[in-house]
């Protein structure tokens with residue numbers, strides 16, 4: 001598939017068929033992830049692939065955290081709906097960032113640089129999924145259960161960056177609106 005076609009066809013998928021994903025397919029997607037560029041080629045990503053009961057437990061942790069936040073009068077936004085999607089998708093990959101190396105400590109941009117590489121890896125998976133007729137949902141709502149997830153997965157030294165649910169799509173949503181290139185861009189050719 002042409003890259004521009006994959007970019008145009010990608011959607012956030014929020015309904016998945018129950019068909020499982022085999023390990024070889026998930027490895028193909030992660031192989032696309034590791035081709036991403038990263039600052040100093042640090043490849044700062046770590047992937048935790050959750051399937052079956054493990055992915056259900058992730059959904060439970062988000063639901064429990066949402067309940068606790070609500071009990072305190074807090075707002076949980078779309079997180080319960082996202083937890084239900086995680087329950088339904090056959091696989092969810094949790095993306096972590098490796099600890100910042102000694103030589104980058106004190107350099108303000110370090111964490112942002114690593115997050116950019118990890119985001120590129122996530123987008124590679126989203127596009128590779130399109131090529132394999134799969135769907136994906138990039139998930140930030142996992143942050144509602146940040147501490148519980150980090151503790152459960154035993155990665156206190158790493159940064160939780162995002163989750164990505166993957167599976168066979170059971171919907172074909174229309175493209176969501178975008179601001180135009182014109183609205184999003186300022187052009188500069190001179191310096192006055």
Ligand SMILES: Cc1cc2nc3c(=O)[nH]c(=O)nc-3n(C[C@H](O)[C@H](O)[C@H](O)COP(=O)(O)O)c2cc1C
Nearest residue numbers: 010011012013078082137138139140141142162176
């Ligand atoms: C960093 C990031 C976090 C996101 N988190 C969530 C989420 O937690 N739950 C959800 O349903 N969608 C989430 N999305 C999906 C966005 O809502 C979606 O990308 C956006 O509405 C545009 O739709 P499209 O992906 O179909 O083009 C996230 C997307 C990104 C890039």
